[in-house]
Amino acid sequence: MEQYEIVIIGGGPAGLSAAVSARKAGAQRILILERDKELGGILNQCIHNGFGLHTFKEELTGPEYAARFIEQACELQIEYRLNTMVMDISLDKTVTAMSRELGMYQIQAGAVILAMGCRERSRGALNIPGYRPAGIYSAGTAQRLVNMEGFLPGRKVVILGSGDIGLIMARRMTLEGAQVQVVAELMPYSGGLKRNIVQCLDDYGIPLKLSHTVTDIKGRERVEGITLAAVDGKGKPVPGTEEEYECDTLLLSVGLIPENELSGQMGVTLNPVTSGPVVNESLETDIEGVFACGNVLHVHDLVDFVSEEAAMAGENAAHYVDNSQRTAEAYEKTDSAAGQEASAAVALKPENGVRYTVPSLIHPDRMRKEQIIRFRVGSVYKNCYIGVYLNGERILHRKRPVMAPGEMEEVKIKKSQLAGLSRPAELSIQVEEA
Amino acid sequence: MYDVIIIGAGVSGSAAARELSRYQVRACVLEKAEDVCCGTSKANSGIVHAGYDAAPGTLMAKLNVRGNDRMGELAEELDFPFSRKGSLVICREEEGLLALEELKKRGELNGVQGLEILNREQVLELEPNVTKDVIAALYAPSAGIVCPFGLNIALAENANRNGIEFYFNTEVMDIRKTEKGFLLETSAGVYETKYVVNAAGVYADQFHNMVSREKLHITPRKGEYYLLDKSAGDHVSRTIFALPGKLGKGVLVTPTVHGNLLVGPTAEDIEDKDGVNTTPEGLAAIAGKAGQNVSGLPLKKVITSFAGLRAHEDRHDFVIGEVQDAPGFIDCAGIESPGLTSAPAVGEMVAGILKDKLNLEVNPGFQGKRKGILDPSKLTMEERNELIRQNPAYGSIICRCEMISEGEILDAIHRPLGARSLDGVKRRTRAGMGRCQAGFCSPRTMEILARELGEPMEAVTKSGGGSRLIVGTNKDRI
Numbered sequence: 001m002e003q004y005e006i007v008i009i010g011g012g013p014a015g016l017s018a019a020v021s022a023r024k025a026g027a028q029r030i031l032i033l034e035r036d037k038e039l040g041g042i043l044n045q046c047i048h049n050g051f052g053l054h055t056f057k058e059e060l061t062g063p064e065y066a067a068r069f070i071e072q073a074c075e076l077q078i079e080y081r082l083n084t085m086v087m088d089i090s091l092d093k094t095v096t097a098m099s100r101e102l103g104m105y106q107i108q109a110g111a112v113i114l115a116m117g118c119r120e121r122s123r124g125a126l127n128i129p130g131y132r133p134a135g136i137y138s139a140g141t142a143q144r145l146v147n148m149e150g151f152l153p154g155r156k157v158v159i160l161g162s163g164d165i166g167l168i169m170a171r172r173m174t175l176e177g178a179q180v181q182v183v184a185e186l187m188p189y190s191g192g193l194k195r196n197i198v199q200c201l202d203d204y205g206i207p208l209k210l211s212h213t214v215t216d217i218k219g220r221e222r223v224e225g226i227t228l229a230a231v232d233g234k235g236k237p238v239p240g241t242e243e244e245y246e247c248d249t250l251l252l253s254v255g256l257i258p259e260n261e262l263s264g265q266m267g268v269t270l271n272p273v274t275s276g277p278v279v280n281e282s283l284e285t286d287i288e289g290v291f292a293c294g295n296v297l298h299v300h301d302l303v304d305f306v307s308e309e310a311a312m313a314g315e316n317a318a319h320y321v322d323n324s325q326r327t328a329e330a331y332e333k334t335d336s337a338a339g340q341e342a343s344a345a346v347a348l349k350p351e352n353g354v355r356y357t358v359p360s361l362i363h364p365d366r367m368r369k370e371q372i373i374r375f376r377v378g379s380v381y382k383n384c385y386i387g388v389y390l391n392g393e394r395i396l397h398r399k400r401p402v403m404a405p406g407e408m409e410e411v412k413i414k415k416s417q418l419a420g421l422s423r424p425a426e427l428s429i430q431v432e433e434a
Numbered sequence: 435m436y437d438v439i440i441i442g443a444g445v446s447g448s449a450a451a452r453e454l455s456r457y458q459v460r461a462c463v464l465e466k467a468e469d470v471c472c473g474t475s476k477a478n479s480g481i482v483h484a485g486y487d488a489a490p491g492t493l494m495a496k497l498n499v500r501g502n503d504r505m506g507e508l509a510e511e512l513d514f515p516f517s518r519k520g521s522l523v524i525c526r527e528e529e530g531l532l533a534l535e536e537l538k539k540r541g542e543l544n545g546v547q548g549l550e551i552l553n554r555e556q557v558l559e560l561e562p563n564v565t566k567d568v569i570a571a572l573y574a575p576s577a578g579i580v581c582p583f584g585l586n587i588a589l590a591e592n593a594n595r596n597g598i599e600f601y602f603n604t605e606v607m608d609i610r611k612t613e614k615g616f617l618l619e620t621s622a623g624v625y626e627t628k629y630v631v632n633a634a635g636v637y638a639d640q641f642h643n644m645v646s647r648e649k650l651h652i653t654p655r656k657g658e659y660y661l662l663d664k665s666a667g668d669h670v671s672r673t674i675f676a677l678p679g680k681l682g683k684g685v686l687v688t689p690t691v692h693g694n695l696l697v698g699p700t701a702e703d704i705e706d707k708d709g710v711n712t713t714p715e716g717l718a719a720i721a722g723k724a725g726q727n728v729s730g731l732p733l734k735k736v737i738t739s740f741a742g743l744r745a746h747e748d749r750h751d752f753v754i755g756e757v758q759d760a761p762g763f764i765d766c767a768g769i770e771s772p773g774l775t776s777a778p779a780v781g782e783m784v785a786g787i788l789k790d791k792l793n794l795e796v797n798p799g800f801q802g803k804r805k806g807i808l809d810p811s812k813l814t815m816e817e818r819n820e821l822i823r824q825n826p827a828y829g830s831i832i833c834r835c836e837m838i839s840e841g842e843i844l845d846a847i848h849r850p851l852g853a854r855s856l857d858g859v860k861r862r863t864r865a866g867m868g869r870c871q872a873g874f875c876s877p878r879t880m881e882i883l884a885r886e887l888g889e890p891m892e893a894v895t896k897s898g899g900g901s902r903l904i905v906g907t908n909k910d911r912i
Contacts, residue, residue: 035834
């Protein structure tokens with residue numbers, strides 16, 4: 001069986017950044033397995049700009065952003081295999097993969113980095129009533145058809161969901177000659193970034209209807225129209241508010257779901273809120289030596305943060321491999337003195353408007369000088385605070401003029417703030433009214 | 435001039451065609467859709483009923499039990515997914531016990547083997563997720579589940595292999611009696627035949643009524659369903675029916691042969707014979723009823739919902755046989771549940787009638803064995819590697835949710851009566867039927883279809899006709 005120190009599942013922005021940083025941290029044998037025909041992942045179809053403001057301090061398109069990382073990976077001579085589907089990962093980190101050229105084969109990995117990204121929620125998951133004709137696409141599928149293949153999936157478009165891909169596609173479809181009639185959003189607020197609402201809808205005069213949903217799809221062969229209705233506070237359509245739209249296309253941008261089929265089969269514990277693995281401060285899952293980063297861990301708004309997070313995962317995986325002998329011993333010791341180790345761990349608890357945190361667990365002895373904790377809130381908050389409490393005692397209080405579910409939040413905790421804990425501790429993150 | 439024309443390439447028409455192909459006969463199947471299995475046959479529960487529902491003495495009862503008997507052997511011969519998992523009819527009220535006994539008696543009269551009334555503990559031991567309110571259940575070990583597409587497609591392919599012609603996109607518009615038989619005017623020309631088999635599903639009354647004064651009346655009875663993700667597929671391991679009671683008919687919960695969980699159907703009589711839209715009321719009704727007999731159903735794991743139409747004839751029995759005032763016109767109508775189960779027996783019966791009428795001789799070339807599309811996931815790694823060496827397309831995964839390779843898709847396109855659309859590929863291979871509902875694989879499957887069929891991308895459809903997936907190219911009208 002082939003052996004690699006680190007096998008990275010996915011060659012999108014997360015996998016690339018993890019690979020680069022793992023190499024810089026000293027890992028020698030690194031292999032990226034990518035199911036598509038080129039590296040870069042979904043960035044390849046994101047031909048709009050706005051990427052890289054944080055990482056490169058300039059505005060790049062998706063393919064340009066990906067190219068920066070692909071260049072680095074090539075310079076560092078990181079191995080990768082394209083058109084390769086990972087079929088299975090076993091508990092002992094045997095990765096089973098398949099491709100046309102190599103057939104089905106297995107690789108023994110010292111560490112695994114999960115970087116499979118996410119998929120779009122489909123119409124079926126929403127239970128939108130009506131017919132099932134051609135012309136219903138998830139926004140990302142339409143984006144691939146338009147941006148990578150040059151095909152127009154429709155001419156008269158309604159978009160349900162104001163996630164970022166939906167907003168971007170409203171503009172793209174308009175630029176390619178389609179007529180985008182309306183973007184409808186079930187929630188009373190948009191799920192996308194503010195800048196995308198301004199640049200993709202407002203600038204093109206495309207109306208955004210908040211608290212609206214699609215209640216019927218007409219057309220037996222091709223979409224002929226949809227019905228839009230206002231919804232009440234519980235998301236239920238309000239009778240009498242129905243409006244008919246004639247269209248040949250319905251694009252859905254109604255949420256992204258981390259693709260954790262492989263992780264789940266392997267036995268990694270998943271967080272029901274994010275659908276991503278539960279990870280500790282090292283972005284390590286509850287299976288030792290298996291790390292997760294990027295949209296497979298939790299859905300991000302900005303690729304810059306994916307790169308940053310993945311770089312950490314890559315570095316940690318390199319250290320894990322490097323120290324694997326020592327680590328193994330440490331784990332054995334941990335097992336025999338479980339109480340002692342556990343007493344030092346800090347469990348993160350999302351409360352009062354905070355939906356989840358990444359990570360879920362921090363071992364203060366293993367954390368860096370500063371730990372970034374990322375999270376999302378459950379609704380829109382104005383002029384509020386984020387409060388962080390260690391065993392009930394507030395250690396951080398930060399003002400936020402606006403917080404919305406569509407924008408990922410973060411706080412930073414210093415190692416010194418968690419020092420000297422002798423008992424199991426709880427770190428609560430919550431939204432506080434002014 | 436054909437000996438026989440079968441109208442409709444659903445499961446009944448295809449079963450009739452397959453059984454007829456045992457004989458030397460010139461026959462064809464006319465189908466208005468672009469593929470087999472496009473109507474009632476594609477949207478149903480996929481259940482192989484044991485046979486205790488139908489009233490004793492009815493054709494429905496007889497063919498149900500016979501069809502159930504034949505299904506195992508047929509699945510072996512024709513290589514489609516079938517599993518005899520058994521079923522339970524759940525009783526939650528004391529008043530229901532009598533009805534449960536009645537059901538058992540009826541089943542025994544119909545010839546169903548192995549029926550047993552289980553007590554609460556026995557039920558919960560078999561199915562821990564059945565409601566704790568259960569007091570008893572009728573257990574039918576001979577019930578099973580089948581892939582409705584797999585069965586229909588296998589029958590049609592095998593019929594075609596044995597000489598029955600199939601014409602798609604051919605809608606019968608009118609039928610006229612002639613001296614020698616019938617003249618069928620279709621959307622694709624005129625066909626002449628000695629005999630007609632009317633297997634037109636919800637439209638069978640229209641064709642029957644063109645030739646007979648004794649009118650049939652078929653009501654499309656809509657059933658809506660939820661299909662749940664495979665991660666919910668083992669929530670129950672048998673088909674769980676509700677005992678019809680005070681609260682109405684209830685819905686069934688069943689694993690599918692591919693490991694999903696299916697919940698439904700509703701039952702609503704409608705006018706529109708093409709009304710396969712789901713409705714807010716229907717979907718809400720399933721959600722409301724689903725939990726009555728099964729606890730903790732993870733309805734959040736729904737990956738799609740759909741609706742199908744049962745061809746309900748007013749007398750609620752299968753109508754199979756020569757129409758009295760229209761000799762040569764054989765009805766195969768009113769085939770509602772348990773029509774899928776009965777299909778093997780329906781086919782035998784229709785073919786039997788035709789054999790006698792036409793004095794048909796045995797077809798010496800008949801080959802009853804058919805090999806389905808290879809499922810590489812059932813191979814060992816060595817076997818799979820050998821397969822990929824021979825045909826590298828099997829090494830390229832197109833549908834990542836269901837792990838379907840390009841090799842399987844190519845097979846689906848190039849085999850007899852092959853797939854011509856995205857849905858055709860989906861029904862044959864499951865590509866696009868998984869949790870992302872074709873989000874990732876549809877552009878790639880479209881590409882493969884266009885390439886293999888030698889047509890431009892703009893011509894690729896979801897399900898034939900006007901269901902084009904692409905309307906043009908970027909900026910083509912700017």
